[in-house]
Amino acid sequence: MDVVTSQTVSVEVNGTTYEREVEARRLLIHFLRDDLDLTGSHVGCDTGNCGACSVILDGTLVKSCMLLAVQADGSSIETVEGLSQEDELTTLQQAFSDHHALQCGYCTPGMLMSATALLREQPTPSDDQIAKAIQGNICRCTGYWNIFKAVKAASGQEVGE
């Protein structure tokens, strides 16, 4: 059984296949940002707490700072860059804008991926499901309420004031 300190990693990100030689110690978030120049996913805390680096890996929401790039070899990844097509915001992204769900915007890529994963699984989530879905994402600007409203509105549900 071969043990390697670097290997060729092949991943599909937002529909494009990339192949790069990567050190085993490289985290997926750094691979995405620094090797593939996909800087939409953010590094917030580097400790697995803030969720700004959240991406969808083979259909599953993960924090890309707690995964080595080599672990993702052969997988299909969705990042915030892949959400909208041809400069048109998704319903969710438009709802974030409409409901002022971001101020500095640093947490937004992760929030959008968490909310995207939720809405795929639960097209009309309950209030509790929305709260649970963004539990792993920290926002220091909004107090979460506007993010909550945006996710609820994006699911087509009535949003109170």
Next chain:
Amino acid sequence: MLLSEVGYARPATLEQALGVLADYPGARALAGGQTLVNVMKARAAAPDVLVDLAAISDLKGIELGSDGTLELGAMVTYTELIASAEARARPILGEVCAQIADVQVRNRGTIGGNVCVSDPTNHLPPLFVALGADFTVVGPGGERTVPAQDFFLGVYMTAAGPGELLTKITVPPGRSDGFASVPIGVDGTCIVNAAASVNGGVRVALGCVGATPVVVEPASPDAEAVHGAVRDSGIDPPSDVHASSEYRRRLAEVVAARAVEQAGKGS
């Protein structure tokens, strides 16, 4: 670049994984990585080689026997356990896994990783001890079964020694279980937790009060009996920024009584 240089192998079989662990004494098994990757960033651990267990199909899957016994692969994630129809035979398993951290961590974190890290604040060590689960460990010397209570040896230390791997956790049949905790924020790290199983006798396992889960067996499920049994157990919990030793000791009584009360309702 945050991690030290490290070797990596993704074996497809248990035999290959055990082979790499035998060849590299500084190797560590990598399960979901939701703890290990972070302690590597902090340089609190610096393994020479990571043996990624993700491709080993023998470590996955949840099987429900005809008598209600559950066999859980060590690489089952919290999310898989929560969603499993089979695991509903013991509903407390999914209930407790749903209280661990957040969606992203539950999607990657595994039950085997949770117990093998033997962090005294983790949820699953006291739970499996209360349920009377058995842990199957394989190594160069073959396969053996270790009762959950004997698996946890100390902080970050388990009966799965160098060169060995936990392969599955076997949970006996039963339904009357409970779990209660006082965490740091919703679904956060526990300050004190307790799991209870009332299938026949009353069995409580306390977490966060010592290096390993502490078993207490009250004579009856009455709250008074549970409080008394925890008081008499002689626990001497650690003090830290979140709680003093004395406060933890009192919390232990309260969460133990809550866990037993839930267990009495049949989960």
